[in-house]
Amino acid sequence: MILVLIGYMASGKSTLGRILANKLNYDFIDLDDYIEEKEQVSVSDIFKSKGEIYFRKKETLYLKELLDDKTKLVLSLGGGTPCYSNNMDALKNTSKAKSVYLKASIPTLVARLKNEKSKRPLIAHIETDELLTEFIGKHLFERTQFYSLSDVTITTDNKKEEDIIEELVLQLF
Numbered sequence: 138m139i140l141v142l143i144g145y146m147a148s149g150k151s152t153l154g155r156i157l158a159n160k161l162n163y164d165f166i167d168l169d170d171y172i173e174e175k176e177q178v179s180v181s182d183i184f185k186s187k188g189e190i191y192f193r194k195k196e197t198l199y200l201k202e203l204l205d206d207k208t209k210l211v212l213s214l215g216g217g218t219p220c221y222s223n224n225m226d227a228l229k230n231t232s233k234a235k236s237v238y239l240k241a242s243i244p245t246l247v248a249r250l251k252n253e254k255s256k257r258p259l260i261a262h263i264e265t266d267e268l269l270t271e272f273i274g275k276h277l278f279e280r281t282q283f284y285s286l287s288d289v290t291i292t293t294d295n296k297k298e299e300d301i302i303e304e305l306v307l308q309l310f
């Protein structure tokens with residue numbers, strides 16, 4: 138089984154994925170970290186030097202590699218992974234993978250992302266909270282059609298990490 142965490146930037150995929158894997162005694166891989174390790178360059182630097190399209194190609198390549206090779210894995214995707222190439226089809230078409238959408242509201246995402254813009258190239262240049270709110274609103278609207286294809290959806294607003302994990306385990310098994 139590969140449990141795949143999906144959701145917008147700062148929905149908690151990387152943080153919760155690590156905790157979930159630990160609880161289940163599964164391996165944990167964060168796709169962004171995996172790409173950085175394989176390419177020997179940070180995600181931000183890939184966007185800067187090679188551009189987003191190059192990043193999306195690598196993201197698809199490594200997602201498929203992990204889906205083929207791994208089992209007993211919690212895999213946290215990047216926020217854009219389900220929305221490019223045929224990545225969501227690849228997830229839906231393997232019986233090995235179960236996908237979880239970590240749903241968070243725009244205010245929750247803004248509150249988290251305003252302090253963590255620098256490591257996220259798509260929003261690093263956005264200067265005010267108002268502009269960030271507007272960007273996230275439109276972007277999340279475009280992406281929700283992909284996120285909603287997940288097998289399980291968990292709302293995460295105002296919930297502690299441990300409580301989300303508990304809910305997740307109950308829904309998954």
Ligand SMILES: Nc1ncnc2c1ncn2[C@@H]1O[C@H](COP(=O)(O)OP(=O)(O)O)[C@@H](O)[C@H]1O
Nearest residue numbers: 145146147148149150151152153249296297298
């Ligand atoms: N349930 C939660 N409650 C409060 N803060 C959270 C929660 N989940 C994640 N965070 C915080 O939000 C930020 C983004 O989390 P992260 O795991 O990096 O998200 P993602 O990988 O989805 O972009 C981090 O600072 C993390 O500590």
Ligand SMILES: O=C(O)C1=C[C@@H](OP(=O)(O)O)[C@@H](O)[C@H](O)C1
Nearest residue numbers: 145146147169215216217257258
């Ligand atoms: O939403 C996106 O398109 C992206 C999200 C990031 O991951 P997180 O969702 O973990 O921030 C990272 O993959 C890259 O900066 C692009």
Ligand SMILES: [Mg+2]
Nearest residue numbers: 150151214215
């Ligand atoms: Mg992450």
